[in-house]
Amino acid sequence: MNLKKSPISDSAKARTGIEGFDEITVGGLPRGRTTLLSGGPGSGKTIFALQFLVRGACDFNEPGIFVAFEETVERLATNAHGFGWELVELQRRNKLCLIDAQPTPDLIQSGTFDLGGLLASLGAQIKAMGARRIVFDALDIFLTLLPDAGSKRQEVYRLHRWLLDNKVTALITSKSGGEEGNSFTFMQFMVDCAVTLNHRVELGVSQRNLRVQKFRGSSFDENESPFVIGRGGFDVAITRMLGRVDVVVSNERVTSGVKRLDTMLGGGYYRGACVLITGMPGTAKTTLSGAFAEAACRRGERTMFVGFDSDGTEVVRNLSSVGIRLDRYLKNGVLRMISARTITGSAETLLVRIKALAKEHRAHCLVIDPVSTLSRSGNELTAHNVAERLIDWSKAAGVTLVCTSLIDEMNGQTEDGSKLHISTLADTWIHLNYLVQAGERNRGLAIIKSRGMAHSNQVRELILSDAGVTLTDIYAAGGEVLMGTMRWERESAERVANEVAEVAGKLKRVSLDAEEAVLEVRAKSLQTELIAKKVEKTLLVRTTASRKGELSHGRIRMRELRGADVAKRGQT
Amino acid sequence: MKKLQKFRFVLYVAAETQNSLLAATNLNALCREHLPGLHEIEIVDVFKKPERALADRIFMTPLLIRTAPSPPQRVIGTLSQPERLLQALGLRPAAQ
Numbered sequence A: 001m002n003l004k005k006s007p008i009s010d011s012a013k014a015r016t017g018i019e020g021f022d023e024i025t026v027g028g029l030p031r032g033r034t035t036l037l038s039g040g041p042g043s044g045k046t047i048f049a050l051q052f053l054v055r056g057a058c059d060f061n062e063p064g065i066f067v068a069f070e071e072t073v074e075r076l077a078t079n080a081h082g083f084g085w086e087l088v089e090l091q092r093r094n095k096l097c098l099i100d101a102q103p104t105p106d107l108i109q110s111g112t113f114d115l116g117g118l119l120a121s122l123g124a125q126i127k128a129m130g131a132r133r134i135v136f137d138a139l140d141i142f143l144t145l146l147p148d149a150g151s152k153r154q155e156v157y158r159l160h161r162w163l164l165d166n167k168v169t170a171l172i173t174s175k176s177g178g179e180e181g182n183s184f185t186f187m188q189f190m191v192d193c194a195v196t197l198n199h200r201v202e203l204g205v206s207q208r209n210l211r212v213q214k215f216r217g218s219s220f221d222e223n224e225s226p227f228v229i230g231r232g233g234f235d236v237a238i239t240r241m242l243g244r245v246d247v248v249v250s251n252e253r254v255t256s257g258v259k260r261l262d263t264m265l266g267g268g269y270y271r272g273a274c275v276l277i278t279g280m281p282g283t284a285k286t287t288l289s290g291a292f293a294e295a296a297c298r299r300g301e302r303t304m305f306v307g308f309d310s311d312g313t314e315v316v317r318n319l320s321s322v323g324i325r326l327d328r329y330l331k332n333g334v335l336r337m338i339s340a341r342t343i344t345g346s347a348e349t350l351l352v353r354i355k356a357l358a359k360e361h362r363a364h365c366l367v368i369d370p371v372s373t374l375s376r377s378g379n380e381l382t383a384h385n386v387a388e389r390l391i392d393w394s395k396a397a398g399v400t401l402v403c404t405s406l407i408d409e410m411n412g413q414t415e416d417g418s419k420l421h422i423s424t425l426a427d428t429w430i431h432l433n434y435l436v437q438a439g440e441r442n443r444g445l446a447i448i449k450s451r452g453m454a455h456s457n458q459v460r461e462l463i464l465s466d467a468g469v470t471l472t473d474i475y476a477a478g479g480e481v482l483m484g485t486m487r488w489e490r491e492s493a494e495r496v497a498n499e500v501a502e503v504a505g506k507l508k509r510v511s512l513d514a515e516e517a518v519l520e521v522r523a524k525s526l527q528t529e530l531i532a533k534k535v536e537k538t539l540l541v542r543t544t545a546s547r548k549g550e551l552s553h554g555r556i557r558m559r560e561l562r563g564a565d566v567a568k569r570g571q572t
Numbered sequence B: 001m002k003k004l005q006k007f008r009f010v011l012y013v014a015a016e017t018q019n020s021l022l023a024a025t026n027l028n029a030l031c032r033e034h035l036p037g038l039h040e041i042e043i044v045d046v047f048k049k050p051e052r053a054l055a056d057r058i059f060m061t062p063l064l065i066r067t068a069p070s071p072p073q074r075v076i077g078t079l080s081q082p083e084r085l086l087q088a089l090g091l092r093p094a095a096q
Helices: A045-059 A073-081 A087-092 A116-129 A139-145 A149-166 A178-190 A259-264 A285-298 A312-320 A327-332 A347-361 A371-375 A380-396 A484-562 B018-034 B050-055 B082-088
Strands: A034-039 A064-068 A096-100 A133-137 A169-175 A193-202 A205-215 A225-230 A233-236 A274-279 A303-307 A335-339 A365-369 A400-406 A428-437 A440-450 A460-465 A468-473 A475-477 A480-482 B007-013 B039-045 B063-068 B073-076
Touching: A034 A045, A034 A149, A034 A178, A045 A064, A045 A073, A045 A087, A045 A096, A045 A133, A045 A169, A045 A233, A064 A073, A064 A116, A073 A087, A073 A096, A087 A096, A096 A116, A116 A149, A116 B050, A139 A149, A139 A169, A139 A178, A149 A178, A169 A178, A205 A347, A225 A347, A233 A347, A259 A468, A274 A285, A274 A380, A285 A303, A285 A312, A285 A365, A285 A400, A285 A428, A285 A468, A303 A312, A303 A347, A312 A327, A312 A335, A327 A335, A335 A347, A347 A365, A347 A371, A347 A380, A371 A380, A371 A400, A380 A400, A428 A484, A440 A484, A475 A484, A480 A484, B007 B018, B018 B039, B018 B082, B073 B082
Parallel strands: A034 A169, A034 A193, A064 A096, A064 A133, A133 A169, A274 A400, A274 A428, A303 A335, A303 A365, A365 A400, B007 B039
Antiparallel strands: A193 A205, A205 A225, A225 A233, A428 A440, A440 A460, A460 A468, A475 A480, B007 B063, B063 B073
């Protein structure tokens, strides 16, 4: 037993291995019981049945027996080969047994008969190979041979009893309704699980649906689920069921390819997020998604670019004009361009194809340009669900998804996003628009929302040049928002004004410097003058003193000369 | 139609079911009446020999195969419509 708490691993169910179907039935077909698969011609009954056996034999180690009432074994094997199922090889390994039980055309009928022979053979075969699964394909063909309603019913009942006794998981396919109506209804009541397939065309677009009608003792998704028969067989579209394990989210950021946009987003997109880029035609949605693709390739991440508008080669050429070089990544195989311009089919088909291709390419990053193609004529009803599933799938697979979406001016759609209402599902929504001003159209970029990350609230101008894609601040001041040439003019005018002011400042400074120098010189001369005065003053004092001394000295000398020597000593 | 060609039949039956018993009885009666001394009947029970049933592609019972004269001819059912059966086995001209 699987220890994981997944509702898928249920021992009472036999997994079909059919993408989506096991989720709808919460585990697969009822183990050891009988399931009736009905549908009109070409609805995919045989393919479903074959896939049930092939997957059982290959993936779940449950050998199976296929009883073909309608087709030859050779044709079955050829058809299955188209889906990559090697029936002959499986038969050789004793994992599968194909029994051709077509009534031979030259068969003559005389009186009633029963299925006894077949059941005896099958019983032996089940024992011999340890079969756990059995398919009766187109049982209605056998029933038409029986003469009356009573014996038909009897044979159906005999088969049912036999299946219960043998404890194999059985799948009976049958055309619905028709002349075998009675026994068909009887079968529907008898079986434990009934699945119907239908195939209709709406507005020229083929839509296939699968519905589980009943499932005794189990819950199941009762709604019609669209499905596609793809390269690998059935692919049933499912929306997330309650109780399914949430996917692991990542905190890792991946670059948008535009440095300044990363800054606006606080580091880039989240890995595994769904990014929506909306805008009118020509607002550089493709360019922005191309920048993302290039950046992803540069990191060496496998990337797929699905272009509905133009061919891959055209996209590569056009993007190279703005410095986004994708050709080398195409060459080394990291990038895969899918040109889906003329692809027709339901939104389901597109989704399945995209999923299959992405799986094949092992893509980590996916660009869908534009995703609004999904809601092309005939698909309006399903497109929203498809978009939801696309996002759900990409998240589950950890694929970072960048979708562009056209907002058409002519349709008068507002910023409310596209018809798909994908905008509510997207994690990051970047809107591009034009600002028409002074005879110019300039591209503006704004982040409308970005879950789980701080992001800039500002509109930026998106500039495309041969050097690449970048953003610049728009000129926003005084209630004005200017872009393009007007922004440039306003900015250059400001630059000139700044320069003038700067020069004036410089001039003023020089003159102040000069004045300062003059004053300094004056201060210095005054100081010198002061010193001179001081010197003069000291000199004056000293001269005065010496003159006094000289005077008295002279008197003494005179006395001496005159001969008056009495007071000689006392004088000095 | 005077050739003394021997008729060989293999009758596949599913044990002792009603249809199978009826077929065996009808075949015996038919042979006694139309091919006295010119027939061989082998009865195979598919429940006892399922491998042979599978190999011979016997899916509905009872089933009668005329192995000789060739080509082999298969008839399913209880063999309870003698006219049709005789025609199929080449014991009565188809023109009638």
